[in-house]
Amino acid sequence: MTSHLVAAFLRLLTGITAHWRGCGPDVRQRIYFANHSSNLDAPALWAALPPALRELTCPVAARDYWTAGRVRQHLAEKVFNAVLIERKAPTARDNPIEDMLKAMGERRSLILFPEGGRFPGPDPVEFKAGLYHLAKKRPELELIPVLLDNLNRVLPKGELLPAPLIASATFGAPLRLETGEQRNDFLTRARQAILDLRQN
Amino acid sequence: MHDRELLYLAGGVLGLLLVASVIGWFAARRSLSDAGRATVSNLNARMRAWWIMTAVFGLALATGGMGSILLFAFTSFTALREFITLTPTRYGDHRALFWAFFVVTPLQYLLLAVEWYGMFTILIPVYVFLLLPIRAAAAGETEKFLERTAKIQWGLMICVYCASHAPAILVLLNIPGYENQNAKLLFYFVLICELSDVLQYVFGKTFGRHPVAPAVSPKKTWEGLIGGVTATIAIGAGLWWATPFTPLQAAGICLAITLMGFGGGLVMSAIKRDRGIKDWGTAIEGHGGVLDRIDSLCFAAPVFFHLVRYYFAVT
Numbered sequence: 001m002t003s004h005l006v007a008a009f010l011r012l013l014t015g016i017t018a019h020w021r022g023c024g025p026d027v028r029q030r031i032y033f034a035n036h037s038s039n040l041d042a043p044a045l046w047a048a049l050p051p052a053l054r055e056l057t058c059p060v061a062a063r064d065y066w067t068a069g070r071v072r073q074h075l076a077e078k079v080f081n082a083v084l085i086e087r088k089a090p091t092a093r094d095n096p097i098e099d100m101l102k103a104m105g106e107r108r109s110l111i112l113f114p115e116g117g118r119f120p121g122p123d124p125v126e127f128k129a130g131l132y133h134l135a136k137k138r139p140e141l142e143l144i145p146v147l148l149d150n151l152n153r154v155l156p157k158g159e160l161l162p163a164p165l166i167a168s169a170t171f172g173a174p175l176r177l178e179t180g181e182q183r184n185d186f187l188t189r190a191r192q193a194i195l196d197l198r199q200n
Numbered sequence: 201m202h203d204r205e206l207l208y209l210a211g212g213v214l215g216l217l218l219v220a221s222v223i224g225w226f227a228a229r230r231s232l233s234d235a236g237r238a239t240v241s242n243l244n245a246r247m248r249a250w251w252i253m254t255a256v257f258g259l260a261l262a263t264g265g266m267g268s269i270l271l272f273a274f275t276s277f278t279a280l281r282e283f284i285t286l287t288p289t290r291y292g293d294h295r296a297l298f299w300a301f302f303v304v305t306p307l308q309y310l311l312l313a314v315e316w317y318g319m320f321t322i323l324i325p326v327y328v329f330l331l332l333p334i335r336a337a338a339a340g341e342t343e344k345f346l347e348r349t350a351k352i353q354w355g356l357m358i359c360v361y362c363a364s365h366a367p368a369i370l371v372l373l374n375i376p377g378y379e380n381q382n383a384k385l386l387f388y389f390v391l392i393c394e395l396s397d398v399l400q401y402v403f404g405k406t407f408g409r410h411p412v413a414p415a416v417s418p419k420k421t422w423e424g425l426i427g428g429v430t431a432t433i434a435i436g437a438g439l440w441w442a443t444p445f446t447p448l449q450a451a452g453i454c455l456a457i458t459l460m461g462f463g464g465g466l467v468m469s470a471i472k473r474d475r476g477i478k479d480w481g482t483a484i485e486g487h488g489g490v491l492d493r494i495d496s497l498c499f500a501a502p503v504f505f506h507l508v509r510y511y512f513a514v515t
Binding site for chain 1: 281282
């Protein structure tokens with residue numbers, strides 16, 4: 001119940017609409033990867049999914065931000081089903097990739113931000129290696145590029161108060177890691193897939 | 201609602217919607233060319249939206265002043281969202297935007313609710329006009345400063361200030377001999393605005409040949425304009441009994457509404473064309489965004505309000 005209300009509130013605040021351009025909202029295990037510029041990205045993208053998908057999708061979120069208060073922690077753990085990872089240097093014990101794989105299990109999908117942090121520009125910067133490692137461990141999963149637009153204008157980095165502009169999430173065609181594809185080639189291809197979604 | 205004239209107006213509009221819906225239903229059942237089917241499908245989507253808008257507006261009127269004020273406040277908010285979303289703003293505008301949406305817009309409508317005409321009239325054109333740029337300048341980002349500030353102010357003027365003059369008809373006009381009947385006048389105004397849009401569209405599609413401003417909007421033609429305006433004035437004058445005007449006065453006021461409405465549509469088209477977009481949003485199926493539906497109303501509302509205020513109301 002709470003998650004429906006939170007999702008409705010987020011959709012109202014950001015006006016976020018999902019455009020399923022290259023794939024449909026199928027109930028299938030996937031990794032959604034998107035550009036990252038605002039703390040609203042994960043909640044808004046989660047809210048933009050249809051309810052059936054929302055229950056089975058875990059956004060990957062920064063532990064230091066989302067455990068900074070009781071409300072945020074409750075939202076992250078109970079409402080968004082977030083996978084909380086360390087934003088700072090991952091240690092051998094605190095490996096985010098393993099946390100993500102464990103959270104996914106056999107049924108759940110993931111929302112990932114391969115840039116590794118929030119960047120203010122409209123275009124994503126170079127991707128970190130996380131997406132590549134996940135794709136190598138679970139090569140059968142569909143990797144869906146998602147272009148998030150305007151969320152950085154709704155809640156820019158460093159701001160507390162939102163401006164209720166209309167955001168959008170565009171879902172592209174699935175990617176897969178080709179056998180023998182090099183890490184950098186794959187990451188470049190994935191980043192380009194998001195940039196391509198800007199073309200109408 | 202014991203006002204019979206208002207019931208007649210409402211009944212007339214419902215009858216019109218019913219006839220149009222039936223025509224649309226029959227048209228959809230005939231097999232037409234692909235282009236014909238697309239037009240019919242679009243027209244039927246527009247009809248559905250008209251039913252919903254009429255129902256919402258009727259409900260707001262039925263609840264008296266507060267319902268209409270709330271409806272227009274929500275409409276202004278949504279239109280402003282659509283406008284600002286498609287306007288390039290930068291990080292330095294963020295605080296100013298927060299104020300525009302969550303302080304200025306509610307305040308403008310609050311002023312209506314407490315019937316403070318003096319402040320209602322100057323809040324946005326004077327105080328917001330001066331204070332918002334100060335806030336944005338203090339944020340320190342100077343790139344394209346004048347452009348950004350001007351665009352935000354323009355959005356507030358059209359989406360909030362001008363639109364708020366429609367519910368102002370209900371709340372701020374004191375017309376001798378027409379006490380407690382302002383709901384009819386608001387209904388009349390909105391009806392004439394939308395009728396003008398629809399009739400210009402119909403005449404344009406049927407007889408349109410010479411565009412008025414082809415670089416701005418190829419669909420606005422002289423035939424559509426003259427036909428639509430004439431037909432609307434005829435209907436508006438015919439409805440004089442619901443208004444405080446004589447038939448001739450009603451015709452004159454309708455001329456003002458329709459010409460301003462046409463101008464509004466033209467101006468907003470020019471902005472959209474410059475930005476390379478077709479609609480301001482997707483909120484209303486078949487019509488586009490909220491701003492696409494109220495653009496002519498926004499330009500006509502202040503003019504109508506002031507004409508009535510100067511010539512018919514006591515202040």
